[in-house]
Amino acid sequence: MIVAERKSIEQIEAMLEGFDRILLVGCGTCVAVCMAGGEKEVELLAAELRMKGKMEGRQRTVDEITITRQCDKEYLEALAKYVDQYDVILSAGCGAGVQFLAERYEDKIVLPALNTRFIGVAEGAGVWTQRCMACEDCILDQTGGICPMTICAKNLLNGPCGGTDHGKCEVDSEKDCAWTLIYNRMKKLGRLDYIKKIQPPKDYSVMTKPGKYTHEAFKEARQED
Amino acid sequence: MPNKFKEAFDQKEFVVTAEVGPPKGTDIGRLIEDIDLLKDKIDGLNVTDNQSSVMRISSLAVCRMILDRGGEPILQMTCRDRNRMALQSELLGAAVLGVPSVLCLSGDAITVGDHPKAKPVFDLDSVQLLQAVGLLNGGKDLSDNELQGPTDLFPGAVVTPEADPIEPQLLKFEKKIAAGAKFIQTQAIYDMDNFKQFMDNVRHHDTKIMAGVVLLVSAGMAKYMNKNVPGIMVPDALIEEMAAAPKGERLDAGIRIAGRMIRQLREEKICDGVHIMAIGKEDRVPDILEAAGMSPAD
Numbered sequence: 001m002i003v004a005e006r007k008s009i010e011q012i013e014a015m016l017e018g019f020d021r022i023l024l025v026g027c028g029t030c031v032a033v034c035m036a037g038g039e040k041e042v043e044l045l046a047a048e049l050r051m052k053g054k055m056e057g058r059q060r061t062v063d064e065i066t067i068t069r070q071c072d073k074e075y076l077e078a079l080a081k082y083v084d085q086y087d088v089i090l091s092a093g094c095g096a097g098v099q100f101l102a103e104r105y106e107d108k109i110v111l112p113a114l115n116t117r118f119i120g121v122a123e124g125a126g127v128w129t130q131r132c133m134a135c136e137d138c139i140l141d142q143t144g145g146i147c148p149m150t151i152c153a154k155n156l157l158n159g160p161c162g163g164t165d166h167g168k169c170e171v172d173s174e175k176d177c178a179w180t181l182i183y184n185r186m187k188k189l190g191r192l193d194y195i196k197k198i199q200p201p202k203d204y205s206v207m208t209k210p211g212k213y214t215h216e217a218f219k220e221a222r223q224e225d
Numbered sequence: 226m227p228n229k230f231k232e233a234f235d236q237k238e239f240v241v242t243a244e245v246g247p248p249k250g251t252d253i254g255r256l257i258e259d260i261d262l263l264k265d266k267i268d269g270l271n272v273t274d275n276q277s278s279v280m281r282i283s284s285l286a287v288c289r290m291i292l293d294r295g296g297e298p299i300l301q302m303t304c305r306d307r308n309r310m311a312l313q314s315e316l317l318g319a320a321v322l323g324v325p326s327v328l329c330l331s332g333d334a335i336t337v338g339d340h341p342k343a344k345p346v347f348d349l350d351s352v353q354l355l356q357a358v359g360l361l362n363g364g365k366d367l368s369d370n371e372l373q374g375p376t377d378l379f380p381g382a383v384v385t386p387e388a389d390p391i392e393p394q395l396l397k398f399e400k401k402i403a404a405g406a407k408f409i410q411t412q413a414i415y416d417m418d419n420f421k422q423f424m425d426n427v428r429h430h431d432t433k434i435m436a437g438v439v440l441l442v443s444a445g446m447a448k449y450m451n452k453n454v455p456g457i458m459v460p461d462a463l464i465e466e467m468a469a470a471p472k473g474e475r476l477d478a479g480i481r482i483a484g485r486m487i488r489q490l491r492e493e494k495i496c497d498g499v500h501i502m503a504i505g506k507e508d509r510v511p512d513i514l515e516a517a518g519m520s521p522a523d
Binding site: 153154155156157158159160161162163164165166167170171177179180182183187192195196198199200201202204 | 304305309330331332333334336337345347348349350351352353356367383385388389390392393394396397399400403404412455456
């Protein structure tokens with residue numbers, strides 16, 4: 001899932017400077033799971049913003065609503081009947097959600113309440129780690145299910161650099177060396193031959209931004225139209 | 226292209242290289258002194274590439290300075306700061322400027338240096354960079370385009386014999402040889418028994434191996450490296466030898482140790498040569514060679 005964290009209250013307040021009617025929109029999917037922008041989190045943030053407004057003696061309205069997903073048009077429609085009452089929409093979605101909201105309500109100022117971190121997993125209670133760079137050409141079949149593009153700080157494809165030390169990374173001694181993990185896993189699986197092959201340079205042309213993907217079934221449907 | 230460094234492997238039993246680190250800024254007085262002092266005493270002079278991820282004069286520029294002063298440069302190239310276009314373009318530049326040898330490295334992480342906010346590139350890794358050199362030497366680029374004139378570069382790479390664990394390191398080492406590395410410089414070695422064992426494992430490869438020797442300047446430096454530099458292990462006996470030296474004579478003790486190691490590497494024919502890293506004490510490289518019993522003419 002997408003992992004995000006909330007911006008500091010100071011950053012959020014700085015963005016809201018001059019706006020008194022604020023619609024805070026939560027997202028019920030990824031960012032709810034990582035406790036950054038779901039129903040509970042926007043409730044707390046809204047309360048904090050209201051309190052700050054009160055303490056500063058401002059006429060501030062902060063209302064919150066959480067929709068299922070900010071990255072799906074159908075859920076964004078539910079906001080249509082409210083948005084005119086506000087100066088600004090503060091989105092607690094990931095970067096994709098903020099942009100989709102801004103696109104749907106193009107006359108409104110839409111601001112981000114979160115910093116989007118990465119695609120990752122819940123490693124433990126309250127801890128998420130990055131696992132995928134969305135490089136569009138998955139090679140996990142050849143690396144024992146451990147991604148050198150993501151786990152190696154230098155995204156090295158052919159083995160460790162000289163900075164590896166006792167299975168840890170030179171960039172952060174708390175982090176594992178991807179290539180020590182990969183080597184050990186492939187050895188255990190009896191598949192060392194796979195990592196003995198020289199990997200060619202990555203094809204970055206498939207990662208040309210912004211990415212667009214149409215499902216095969218829908219391509220055919222469009223052609224039929 | 227004439228290549229005195231490459232020829233040295235054919236003509237000599239033991240090849241000696243050292244290195245200079247380009248300064249940060251345009252004051253090159255000391256650099257020129259070091260180049261002039263060393264150029265006739267060794268077979269090649271490595272020029273580091275933004276070493277430790279600290280921004281400095283470009284390696285290629287200093288390589289050309291060395292050529293102009295009659296020395297034999299070895300261009301260090303890392304994959305950290307340039308994508309495959311810039312790397313190949315610089316390799317072509319090296320070829321036309323007369324820089325004959327290139328050492329291919331991944332490069333230190335950006336975050337350990339003085340521009341930690343910069344974008345790390347790593348479009349290629351060191352194995353793929355070696356392959357790029359091979360392609361350019363064959364008259365083609367990484368996209369299979371024909372060149373108007375090939376390069377004739379002598380490619381090398383590095384290895385860390387004391388890496389722990391060693392298996393992933395050897396996996397990459399073998400890929401480097403397969404990708405065309407004709408010479409190998411090792412990370413600093415201090416434990417000769419460990420190094421001999423490493424050499425026993427890799428001797429069969431068709432490549433020249435040069436042991437890395439880093440000049441110790443104090444016991445503290447040795448302890449610091451043991452703690453902080455991956456793949457460097459200074460044995461306790463050497464740390465004690467450095468600590469036992471009276472103040473003011475510690476550098477001399479380091480020179481004596483480096484000289485003794487080089488003498489053993491050479492006399493016992495353990496490897497094909499030595500790469501001396503005298504970090505900041507380049508002017509003492511001749512003393513190290515003298516301590517090793519090697520006259521400049523060797």
